[in-house]
Amino acid sequence: MVNELVLKDARVDDDKPLVDIAITGGKIKEIGKNLEGDRVYDVGGDVVVPSFIEAHIHMDKALLEVVKPNLEGTLAGAIKITGELKKGFEDEEVYKRSKIVLDMLLSHGTTIVRCFPDTDPLARLVGFKAMLRLKEEYKDFVDMQIGAFAQEGILKSPGAFEILDEAMKMGSDVIAGCPYNENNYEDTKKHIDMIFELGKKYKKDVTFHADFGDDINDKRYRSIDYIIEKTVAEKYQGRVTVGHMTSLSSVEPDVLNDTIARMASAKIYLTSLVATDVFLSGRGDKNKVRRGVLNPTPFIKGGVNHAFATNNIMNGFTPFANGDLLLIGNLYAHVCQLGTISDQKMLLDMITRNPAKTLGIQDSYGLEPKKNADLVVLDEKKLSNIFINVPRRRLVLKRGRAIYKAEEAVVKMWK
Template sequence: MLIRNVTLPDGRTGLDVLVQAGRFAAIAPRLPAPEGVTVIEAEGQLLSPPFVDAHFHMDATLSYGLPRVNASGTLLEGIALWGELKPQLTQEALVERALQYCDWAVAKGLLAIRSHVDVCDDRLLAVEALLHVREKVKPYLDLQLVAFPQDGVLRSPTALANLKRALDMGVDVVGGIPHFERTMADGAQSVKILCELAAERGLRVDMHCDESDDPLSRHIETLAFHTQRLGLHGRVTGSHLTSMHSMDNYYVSKLLPLMREAGVHAIANPLINITLQGRHDTYPKRRGMTRVPELMAAGINVGFGHDCVMDPWYSLGSADMLEVAAMGLHVAQMTSQAQMRACFDAVTVNSAKILGLADHGIELGKPADFVLLQSRDPIEAIRLRATRLMVVRRGEVIARTPPAAASLALPGRPAQVDWRLRRAGAQPPSLE
């Protein structure tokens, strides 16, 4: 196919993109159309790399209300609810819900997801189910799995053995939850054990780290230390990091350089962090999300995750990473032009880097994976939660959505509404 007159997220406009043999074959203005190619007129709209969700829980998704609804809305009740649900899980139901969510994801242009999968159930039902799903969706969606000891790798008696079994079965990444261990010392010890396991196996690490309002929950410092000690630079991620929201500025001024030197990635989950954190506050009430602009300014790669969709922790969501970007933008007050574009990067290129997706991006020779959005730039895409007009994987269209439009019946006004802002030089409305 040849897509004419696109805008790219880096601001280049008026480009044509030629796709041949499933790859980007040419990117330049006014390309000639080879014989037999399908020509698509983009009319200046945004051609983006696919969205990437750096942090999700697919084993729990779409289970909202099972076995009951989280009445308090807290993190701890969600964990307790998940514990109640685990004995009732079946592989068939897990697979069905996960595949339905993957359908939603594809329709929203979300073609890569890192999902944590609980390994504290000795049956490893969820692990087996998501390994099956990973293989099933492989032609159209990159699903990366994290062995996640939800109940604590030291706190749960069989968790470490189960985690190793899950890795032996083909799970991709070593997970952890140090702040949920019985003591701070156990939390630090769990980080050491898990980082050494990852180094031994040549794997990446992604830990739920300091998902707490407690400013003394500082396991990210330990994670950065062991990353440096073991030479795991660029392979380790700290997810959530919500305690950083409550830390004093002096300590953070020490912490950020440690993370940067170790090459530790950071993931914020805007929708869930601001829903679950600050629950013990009256007013003023903390937002809870980690210090995204400060992390970015320090040279740390920051991605955004959706975390939850309709599960024991969160009752909403639709696999829309633009909704995640919009919430992150608002909560972190990232309203400059550069910062808003950085929020778009947090759900595309930054998160792709966290997952190690070397083929992600609109560049010559790379696989032709992209989304055509009904917007003219990344900021407008976030503002409008832009319609995904076309989702393409390896040069094949795998999803389409009609353009968003509304009809008006107002005297003297246009017949249709286009929520994109009228550009300079466009025909002004008549004053007659």
Template sequence: MNRQKITRIDNARLRGREGLYTLNIDGAGRIASIEKNTSHAALAADGRIDAAGGLVLPSFIDLHLHLDLAYSLELVPENRSGTLLEAIALYSEAKKSFTPGNVCERALRAIRDEISFGTGAIRNHVDVGSTAELRLCEGVLAAREKMKDFIDIEVVTFPQDGVIRDHGALDRMKAAMKMGCDIVGGIAHYERTPRDSQRQIELLFDLAEEFDCRIDCHIDETDSPESRCVEYLAAETVKRGWQGRVTASHVCALASYEPVHAAKVIGLLAEAQVHVVTNPGVNLHLQGRFDTYPKRRGLTRVRELMAAGVNVSAGQDCIKDPFYPFGTGQMLEVAHLLAHADHLSSPNQLGSVMDAITINPARSMRRTDYGTMPGCQADLVILPVDTLQEAIRCRPRPAAVLKRGVRLLMK
């Protein structure tokens, strides 16, 4: 990847502001100042970009991704049922032969895809357990190291095969944290009984306390209204004083709860300040598989969560793997799918959709220097469209992508 230091962006359109602006970028890669454009004729000089009236946004954040899975579709037998459960079983067999080198290579390809579409930060869930051992984690951490100048990556220790079901998982998660992972992951709904699911959640908190770290748990990724792990996660969050440090990923079952219970659970999530991540493409694809007609959409109650003040983000989740044969690493495509799946189409609602791939995940990552304001890190994406609605409708390739004030040019 080639790099070019940028000192100034002219003719930039900024979200929620009228007119065109110039963004000055300092030597530390931060936005030093923003001025209203005095002239529309930008000087073409080294270190300057003419945004030509295009929308300049903070780089997208993909808050839910599996880099060890990326581009593994051809390495795994076909998922005939198309269900989550078959995908887990198929991947469990296939990953026995994966090496750190093979994982790193596929992860790098996916990271480059994400950057090319304007992603500046990723939260990755890496499979650790008695089958994956630490090989997949080694591969993903190596990819993160190689790309550290171009993208920020948080790594979650993800026990894909369960924690109670897979006796070796907890020790591997501890070891992975010591290797440099940042966040404790989980898969609460995948245990054999509700009691084991609760026990898993308690163990995740024990581990998070040991490492004084955040939690991001795959939870209730099913259409079954009987799957009620997330209320336990919220209750435990309050009990342990972990408010604001816990993310619940997927939370699909919430969409199938009857309204009174759903309202109670949404209230609990708001009280516990649990962040929620929806993965619209993957949820649409994997959920509803046991339905005939009408078929459920599979996503959690995005608009209701947002209305209750819950911080909701949207993730890519999968890129061409046994769980999901699609996925390109383009967060604007994720936003486009989210808008469709929850009927989010008014200008205000499209603003919320854009929030779900920008400022909301930044909050989950606890980024305090994220945005297009003076003092923010110049992690920026310049899009060749003039409105947020057009960005989501057309999903264009960025005109430029910047990391800490440096333009990244894909070879």
């Protein structure tokens, strides 16, 4: 049988010859030389990568910076301002804004997304329902996972637990806690217990926005020890992801190494939210200002599955970002001084292979035969340059079908 589509002369490895990628029935059928297909797309030696994976984004509260900026610049300021806006959330407005964000992601080659709509007494189920609607409407464009998110706390926000439970009943793919946003450490632990309770009740993985603070003297920002303990006790190894964890950037090396070893042993996954982490951290520091964002090298060498993601786009938490994970990778490389070729490779893993494991899709994902043909052609000849040049996405394929094209970008006298 002739292949439906062949991507000809693709650069998939800087140290090996160019290859052809044959696609049939939405899957990669073969990778080799001189492959034939009904349609042939000449890649011309440009880089082809598997689709990027956005493992952590809040589409429901993106693009709100123009409505009300976070002039304080702190995490507390961001939560407060967004909280006020959330009370006025209406179905159609949230849906339209989130749709703009989803198109931003797709046009940057991200076709697999885990999103966390605020699901609490302020936002109600408005954001959650907008995500359900987009998941169905965009099912041929994106694989979407939704995680109902307890941004306002649970103990601190009466009624939150019931709304989360309702969202789980309506089909939330994972559950997302926010244990630092409670009034004291006892409530932080209870919050973690309640998130595990929902995860177990609906047989879903659990995730936490955790330890998002500058130091660990306030134990609400040192909840990882309890999360590790709970993960092991509930036999949830490989089913728990933590995001942020910025307080770990302030601890002594021995504490960091010990935490990494125990996270790896409990198979707890980590997602760094680079732009938000660096934007909101160290706000109280008058000198030696902390960056907050975690250097991935010790985590990955220590066996922790570590990804990075966008988190927020143009709102009180992050006034920048445009849905391009390569741009976030470029920022990450600067902030954590990741300058070598092997660093670039690690960064690529952190938006492809690593988050595939986080989302539990590793069996169908990757640039290999039998895997889904979710691929991106970049306007770039060397794989090791993609975080440097942040190249144009020439073509984005979802299950072998073109869902975005930006073919020509050349300097010439246009007619």
